[in-house]
Amino acid sequence: MELLTNLGIGLDVALTFQNLFFCFAGVLLGTLIGVLPGIGPVPTIAMLLPITYALPPVSALIMLAGIYYGAQYGGSTTAILVNLPGESSSVVTCIDGYQMARRGKAGKALSVAAIGSFIAGTFATIVVAAFAPPLAEFALKFGPAEYFSLMVLGLISAVVLASGSLLKAIAMIVLGLLLGIIGTDVNSGLQRYTFGIPEMSDGIGFVVVAMGLFGFAEIIVNLEHKGDREVFTENVTGLWLKWHEFKEALPAILRGTGIGSVLGILPGGGALLSAFASYTIEKKIAKDPSRFGKGAIEGVAGPESANNAGSQASFIPLLTLGIPSNAVMALMVGAMTIHSIQPGPQVMTSNPQLFWGLIASMWIGNLMLVVLNLPLIGIWVKLLKVPYRLLYPAILMFCCIGVYSLQNNVFDVIMTVVFGVIGWVFVKLECEPAPLLLGFILGPLMEENLRRALLLSRGDATVFFTRPLSLGMLVVAGLLLLVIVLPNVRRKREEAFHEEAA
């Protein structure tokens, strides 16, 4: 019953007028950027971070979280109507969602996506509320050695589940760690890699890195490809599902929710992987797999539920261990640090209002999204007609002003340009930027814990293997790496990501 008391505390916080307003603002904005292809939650949250300085921490986190799961809803609309993933995790929805739209069932596809997402969101909220406290208690026993090993495990699993070359992903993490320690060293006061530039003595802002690598680089790459998108908008009527259609979709929704909740908890997991896993499973267990790719309702219901559950469950490692499992969570760490909250197991006891308020707001936000998405679908459809040539200069403007306002400093804007160039080079070399951002956030934490662990053990590196918890995590990390290097699994993984990209 403690769960209910805690959720009660949370609802008290989330239901204040101010927090309802910011929750609404977050999901509305999230849906908006989810609908618009070419801008995702990472640059949006990066852009809005400076603005949240002024808000109380709970409201800020509620709004930013809303943007993240709102984007999952919005992304499905674009996937169904335009056959373009508005948000990367809705790639899978394109396959059957767009086919449903072509057969005049766009309305039904949108409804099933929204209902599935809502069911998944509700369930995932309960999962977060139920699993976070025991995990956090467990994490309180961690010493520096355990934290270091946990971060190794988190980074490795992020690599394993990322698409593309394993070697490149590891290198990106290491580079991120290196960039993360730029600035004044806490222990010695020495300025590292600052080139004598005073603005760099506090390190590079991670908003700067995120905006350059994700925001700018993506705009540039989008502009390199000419070509118009075809919007499928004539037939968005008939939102109501028939009973037999609902019965067809429900098992897929429930399975997707389960898959998303489990995969989302894994560090490195999250929305995209969950959606993909769900689609594969639905196709495998279907009586007639040939319907998939031709507008099967389960092909929309499963992945859409899974990506929403996954995106919410990925808050668990953040809130309990202080370890971000994807780029958005890395930004949430930043948002918490701005308000001088150190993410980790102590948040739940030191800031129960914030912790439970955020969780309760997720459920409220999901409810708002259903209301927002179905009746307002016409507005989103119109938005899809805004041409990219008008959209991207506006995005650039928000990025520039947002970065400037971080520290009222032109230097940060110039640094963002530098990371824009680096990000573009990475795209050309097919190096996924997300692991770099994770490494960047974890860099200082990892150095500090490594230093402390070895100080306590007097330089004996075996400390990571003699403490059982630490050893366990390193073994899991090693197994993960081993599994992926095995030729058989590797081929399957490549196939999986290929299918997804197609």
Next chain:
Amino acid sequence: MSLIRNPKEFGSGCLFAGFGIAAIAIGYAYPVGTAARMGPGYFPRALGIILIVLGAIMILRSLRSVGSRLAVSNLRPLLIVLGSVLMFALTVVPLGLVLATILLVVVSSTASHEFRWKEALIASALLAAFSVATFSYGLKLQLPILPAFLAGY
């Protein structure tokens, strides 16, 4: 048949190894210390070595595996988009938010192959008005709105 069979892998290898070498070279003077009493140079040097090793493996692999060519055909978007942002950085303090925004929007718009003057000008005026209303008045951002010589200070 060239020696490098996978240009993207080769490029990545050079890039990461380069970063590793730079990290060690620039951080050469940072005290390394011992494992028990780590100096500020310990962690970055370790990372630098890992990067060089990973980069070297990629370079070696690029000689064996086959991959697609690097496709850099259209540099216009890169130069215009980042150039316009750089221009915003340099103009926003002396010229103020209004002019800097208009410049940013108009110049960056030219990166699109569907660029239209009239449309870009209208969009820039609307966005400038919006940014002043939201950021200067709404969020009280510390930024000059108009050029210094017009605002009279």
